[in-house]
Amino acid sequence: MATIYDVAAMAGVAVKTVSRAINHHPNVSLKTRAKVQQAIAELDYVPSPIARQMRTGESTAIGMLYGDPSSGYQSQLNHAMLKACSNARLYMAVELFDESDSDWTAQVDRFIQRTKVASMVLVPPICDSADVHALLREQGIRSVLISPSQPVPGCNAVCMDDRAAAKQVTRHLIKLGHQRIAHIAGRENHVVTLLRRLGFEDAAVSGGLEPGRTALVREGRFNFKEAMDCTKELLLLPERPTAIFAANDHMAIAAIMMARQMGLRVPEDISVAGFDDTWIGQSIWPSLTTVAQPLEAIATMAVELLQDRSTQAETLSTNHVLPHEFIVRGSTAPPPE
Amino acid sequence: MATIYDVAAMAGVAVKTVSRAINHHPNVSLKTRAKVQQAIAELDYVPSPIARQMRTGESTAIGMLYGDPSSGYQSQLNHAMLKACSNARLYMAVELFDESDSDWTAQVDRFIQRTKVASMVLVPPICDSADVHALLREQGIRSVLISPSQPVPGCNAVCMDDRAAAKQVTRHLIKLGHQRIAHIAGRENHVVTLLRRLGFEDAAVSGGLEPGRTALVREGRFNFKEAMDCTKELLLLPERPTAIFAANDHMAIAAIMMARQMGLRVPEDISVAGFDDTWIGQSIWPSLTTVAQPLEAIATMAVELLQDRSTQAETLSTNHVLPHEFIVRGSTAPPPE
DNA sequence: TTGTATGCGTTATCAA
DNA sequence: TTGATAACGCATACAA
Numbered sequence: 001m002a003t004i005y006d007v008a009a010m011a012g013v014a015v016k017t018v019s020r021a022i023n024h025h026p027n028v029s030l031k032t033r034a035k036v037q038q039a040i041a042e043l044d045y046v047p048s049p050i051a052r053q054m055r056t057g058e059s060t061a062i063g064m065l066y067g068d069p070s071s072g073y074q075s076q077l078n079h080a081m082l083k084a085c086s087n088a089r090l091y092m093a094v095e096l097f098d099e100s101d102s103d104w105t106a107q108v109d110r111f112i113q114r115t116k117v118a119s120m121v122l123v124p125p126i127c128d129s130a131d132v133h134a135l136l137r138e139q140g141i142r143s144v145l146i147s148p149s150q151p152v153p154g155c156n157a158v159c160m161d162d163r164a165a166a167k168q169v170t171r172h173l174i175k176l177g178h179q180r181i182a183h184i185a186g187r188e189n190h191v192v193t194l195l196r197r198l199g200f201e202d203a204a205v206s207g208g209l210e211p212g213r214t215a216l217v218r219e220g221r222f223n224f225k226e227a228m229d230c231t232k233e234l235l236l237l238p239e240r241p242t243a244i245f246a247a248n249d250h251m252a253i254a255a256i257m258m259a260r261q262m263g264l265r266v267p268e269d270i271s272v273a274g275f276d277d278t279w280i281g282q283s284i285w286p287s288l289t290t291v292a293q294p295l296e297a298i299a300t301m302a303v304e305l306l307q308d309r310s311t312q313a314e315t316l317s318t319n320h321v322l323p324h325e326f327i328v329r330g331s332t333a334p335p336p337e
Numbered sequence: 338m339a340t341i342y343d344v345a346a347m348a349g350v351a352v353k354t355v356s357r358a359i360n361h362h363p364n365v366s367l368k369t370r371a372k373v374q375q376a377i378a379e380l381d382y383v384p385s386p387i388a389r390q391m392r393t394g395e396s397t398a399i400g401m402l403y404g405d406p407s408s409g410y411q412s413q414l415n416h417a418m419l420k421a422c423s424n425a426r427l428y429m430a431v432e433l434f435d436e437s438d439s440d441w442t443a444q445v446d447r448f449i450q451r452t453k454v455a456s457m458v459l460v461p462p463i464c465d466s467a468d469v470h471a472l473l474r475e476q477g478i479r480s481v482l483i484s485p486s487q488p489v490p491g492c493n494a495v496c497m498d499d500r501a502a503a504k505q506v507t508r509h510l511i512k513l514g515h516q517r518i519a520h521i522a523g524r525e526n527h528v529v530t531l532l533r534r535l536g537f538e539d540a541a542v543s544g545g546l547e548p549g550r551t552a553l554v555r556e557g558r559f560n561f562k563e564a565m566d567c568t569k570e571l572l573l574l575p576e577r578p579t580a581i582f583a584a585n586d587h588m589a590i591a592a593i594m595m596a597r598q599m600g601l602r603v604p605e606d607i608s609v610a611g612f613d614d615t616w617i618g619q620s621i622w623p624s625l626t627t628v629a630q631p632l633e634a635i636a637t638m639a640v641e642l643l644q645d646r647s648t649q650a651e652t653l654s655t656n657h658v659l660p661h662e663f664i665v666r667g668s669t670a671p672p673p674e
Numbered sequence: 675t676t677g678t679a680t681g682c683g684t685t686a687t688c689a690a
Numbered sequence: 691t692t693g694a695t696a697a698c699g700c701a702t703a704c705a706a
Contacts, residue, residue, distance in 0.1 A: 003682095003683055003684090004683065004684065004685095005683080013692080013693085014692065014693040014694075015683090015684085015685090015693085015694095016685080016686085016692075016693060016694085016695095017691085017692060017693075019684070019685060019686090020685095020691095020692090023685085027691055027692085028691075028692090029691060029692090032691080032692085047683085047684075048682090048683055048684070050387060050390050050391050050682090050683080050684090051391060051682075051683035051684040051685090051698095052683080052684055052685080053387050053684090053698095054387050054388060054391045054682085054683075054684065054685095054698055054699075054700095055683080055684045055685045055686085055697080055698055056684080056685070056698090057698080069412060069413075069416050070616035072616075075406060075412040075415075075416075076406075078412075078415075079406050079412075079433075082431055082432070082433060083433055086432050086433060089451070091430060091452075092431070093428060094419055094429070094431075095419070095423050096416075096419060096420055096423060114426070115428075223620070224617075224620035224621050224622065225620070225621075225622045228622055250617065250620065253617075254621070254622075256594075257593075257594055257597060257621070260594060260597050260598040261597040261598075263600070279407035279409075280561075280587065280590075280617055283560070283561035283562070283587065284561050284562075284591070284594070285561065285562045285565055285591075338699095340698095340699055340700085341699065341700060341701095342699080350676075350677085351676065351677040351678075352677085352678090352699095352700080352701090353676075353677060353678080353701080353702080354675090354676060354677075356700070356701060356702085357675095357676090357701095360701085364675060364676085365675075365676090366675065366676090369675080369676080384699085384700075385698090385699055385700070387698090387699080387700090388682095388698075388699035388700040388701090389699080389700055389701080390682095390700095391681095391682050391683075391684095391698085391699075391700070391701095392681080392682060392699080392700045392701050392702085393682090393700085393701070394682080675706105676705105676706080677704105677705085677706075678703105678704090678705080678706095679702100679703095679704090679705100680701105680702090680703085680704105681700105681701095681702095682699105682700090682701095683698105684697100684698090685696105685697090685698090686695100686696085686697085687694105687695090687696080687697100688693100688694095688695095688696105689692105689693085689694090689695105690691105690692080690693075690694100
């Protein structure tokens with residue numbers, strides 16, 4: 001393993017100069033910088049993160065607190081982040097986050113204390129806490145927000161366009177010929193719930209569906225049982241919908257189950273679409289028409305933003321919207337007759 | 338932050354003595370050790386893992402390679418390990434493992450190279466690779482095996498008793514009065530598939546069920562669609578089973594779906610039980626009777642074994658079997674009539 | 675059984 | 691713009 005001394009010797013400069021070159025210090029002449037770069041390349045030198053942390057006191061790892069893994073979304077995101085870090089030769093300091101513990105800042109503070117991370121990825125719902133942002137700013141910790149409900153000055157954000165995706169799903173159903181389409185919405189306090197519902201309504205309006213009669217909305221609150229109840233209620237309507245768009249895959253599966261139980265075939269009698277592209281949605285039969293969040297791209301972008309210090313200098317924060325994927329599978333088809 | 342020097346000063350000894358005391362070296366007198374312990378407690382001293390790694394070259398983090406997270410099991414285990422490490426004030430170096438890449442040792446080797454971990458948790462199927470064990474032994478890396486199919490000399494193992502759990506599930510069904518019980522087995526090459534099937538047969542034999550007629554076995558291969566097909570086949574039998582025990586929750590859900598589709602009620606007309614206690618099994622309706630693997634206990638034990646160096650000195654390896662939990666929920670009931 | 679001095683690979687201080 | 695040297699906190703060779 002080559003050290004900074006080897007590089008300095010080969011380039012014919014002092015170690016401090018090499019250090020400066022590596023860390024993009026302004027006071028290095030172009031010529032010297034070039035010499036150093038070449039030596040680094042030749043020796044295949046990689047700075048030791050350990051020695052660096054020893055000296056600076058801050059870890060090079062990327063910090064992430066994650067909540068309820070049962071939602072599928074969290075564990076998918078977790079997986080994507082791990083992969084992105086792997087690719088960037090970086091490590092993650094991950095710890096569980098207790099949403100029910102009211103003192104979020106204290107939790108974040110302890111995490112920082114323990115891990116000494118200098119950068120963090122903030123996921124919902126933590127990414128919307130003003131207190132947490134204040135704490136991070138105070139401690140000089142860089143952060144990237146994933147799917148925040150509002151932009152935060154000084155923080156870059158990465159997300160997808162939930163509203164557009166929901167509109168796309170609904171348009172797909174309308175194009176198939178469906179005239180009575182229901183939406184099973186998520187939990188009230190969750191950001192994506194509103195966005196997906198708005199997307200549904202966008203498409204309904206532009207597709208000429210009448211709100212309340214042919215564009216029906218029910219609250220499934222991301223809960224399996226409640227989604228089953230909603231579905232039952234919808235299918236017992238005098239003019240029952242021929243398609244259901246659920247705000248996530250779990251609820252879509254609940255809808256399929258209830259429809260089957262009531263003697264309806266999917267997709268012949270009723271089409272069902274979900275959101276999130278979870279594994280179970282892929283493996284059930286018929287497999288689920290759904291939206292795949294670009295989690296890998298989001299994770300990769302988040303890691304890049306955290307690494308690139310130049311983006312942090314600016315006060316203005318940019319919100320990066322990444323393209324999602326709409327996946328048509330077997331659970332949606334034209335309506336009966 | 339207190340350093341080893343502060344401790345030495347307070348205890349009135351040299352740093353090396355403190356170091357020895359911390360690292361459980363034999364040559365420290367009882368009196369000195371006590372003095373050091375007290376100083377450590379008083380100063381709330383925690384050795385810096387960074388400085389330690391700087392010096393020794395090996396990371397204090399626990400390494401883990403994890404495969405297909407879609408199975409639910411992996412992500413649950415991952416979660417449990419994270420929690421156990423959190424509790425022990427330890428970190429994990431986690432990386433994705435590509436099962437399809439044939440050269441497993443090369444992958445493990447690269448991982449060790451990059452992370453410098455001195456201890457690893459090996460999960461299925463990696464924990465059964467003799468080549469990987471040879472590599473780890475050669476590199477002097479401590480390891481703990483989770484649910485290996487065979488014991489490995491020099492490696493502690495932690496697991497649950499799949500066979501006993503499967504027997505318990507089946508006995509529960511027999512006790513409810515079921516006489517015709519089917520088992521949907523997992524993938525042939527997977528260890529637990531055999532164990533769970535054997536457990537099923539144990540209970541069937543002791544319960545007086547006739548193999549092939551009242552104790553039916555089908556291969557669902559942990560696949561949703563195949564499990565649905567198996568269920569259909571079973572339910573179309575002239576003497577159809579009144580209960581189905583699937584080797585995991587996903588297949589159990591497939592069974593429930595198919596049963597409903599065929600006009601049967603769960604659990605009134607047919608009982609269904611699963612294995613693993615995944616989140617989806619908890620949230621569907623009726624919720625699933627299943628076996629919860631003691632993953633948190635397994636993770637905690639694994640971390641402890643890795644930390645306690647004294648267990649590593651012995652050549653004989655112990656296999657720690659942890660108690661599971663059998664959870665009766667709404668999907669099982671007495672047979673009809 | 676205990677203590678002293680040195681080095682691990684960086685970055686920062688200060689002087690050149 | 692550059693360089694010599696100290697310092698970060700720990701573990702160990704070597705000495706006592």
